[in-house]
Amino acid sequence: MQVEDSYFLSLSNQEKEVMLENIKQELKTKMTEARYRHSLGTMQKAKELAELYGEDSLNAMLTGLVHDIAKEMTKEEYFLYFVQNKMQMDEFDKVQLVALHGKVGADIAKKKYHFTKEMQDAIFYHTTGRANMTKLDKIIFLADKIEDTRENTEGLQQVKELAKRDMDEAILWDIDHFIIPKMIAQRKMIHPNSIFARNDIIKRK
Numbered sequence: 001m002q003v004e005d006s007y008f009l010s011l012s013n014q015e016k017e018v019m020l021e022n023i024k025q026e027l028k029t030k031m032t033e034a035r036y037r038h039s040l041g042t043m044q045k046a047k048e049l050a051e052l053y054g055e056d057s058l059n060a061m062l063t064g065l066v067h068d069i070a071k072e073m074t075k076e077e078y079f080l081y082f083v084q085n086k087m088q089m090d091e092f093d094k095v096q097l098v099a100l101h102g103k104v105g106a107d108i109a110k111k112k113y114h115f116t117k118e119m120q121d122a123i124f125y126h127t128t129g130r131a132n133m134t135k136l137d138k139i140i141f142l143a144d145k146i147e148d149t150r151e152n153t154e155g156l157q158q159v160k161e162l163a164k165r166d167m168d169e170a171i172l173w174d175i176d177h178f179i180i181p182k183m184i185a186q187r188k189m190i191h192p193n194s195i196f197a198r199n200d201i202i203k204r205k
């Protein structure tokens with residue numbers, strides 16, 4: 001446990017449920033309807049995966065609900081947030097804005113909601129994965145992909161099936177069939193954290 005986690009860990013489940021409802025109301029007014037429904041869907045899938053794999057379901061629900069809190073910020077808002085919060089941009093952040101929403105979202109989760117470091121990390125890495133993913137990292141990574149508002153393609157069906165049996169296999173499949181081909185098709189850099197996540201899963205299998 002980290003010192004910064006102490007506030008969140010002192011909350012009762014009833015207090016976390018109140019927090020969940022308050023954040024839902026807040027996001028409903030701030031987000032587009034589609035993003036709000038995606039956030040609720042991710043929260044629901046995070047709950048299901050947490051129950052299946054023995055993780056704290058309220059923590060997973062809160063993390064799923066908040067994971068895209070920074071997704072609708074403009075380029076200017078991201079840059080301003082980085083300056084105001086003395087955060088560092090790496091070479092990916094500068095050219096692939098989508099990579100920023102995990103970083104900024106994790107920082108908001110820390111400062112505004114006092115989420116634990118583990119919950120912050122699951123938000124930080126939800127788009128790329130990373131080496132040594134925690135159970136909560138895996139739950140949020142997958143819940144984001146397989147939630148019910150996503151179009152149910154054949155490929156997604158495969159991720160859903162694998163997620164029920166083995167989260168590592170589901171993540172590996174997603175990286176190999178979605179993340180890497182998409183980056184190649186768009187001639188974009190592949191984030192090293194996705195490669196680290198992939199190598200780490202293969203090494204352990």
Ligand SMILES: [Fe+2]
Binds near residue numbers: 101127
């Ligand atoms: Fe996201």
Ligand SMILES: [Fe+2]
Binds near residue numbers: 068144
């Ligand atoms: Fe998302």
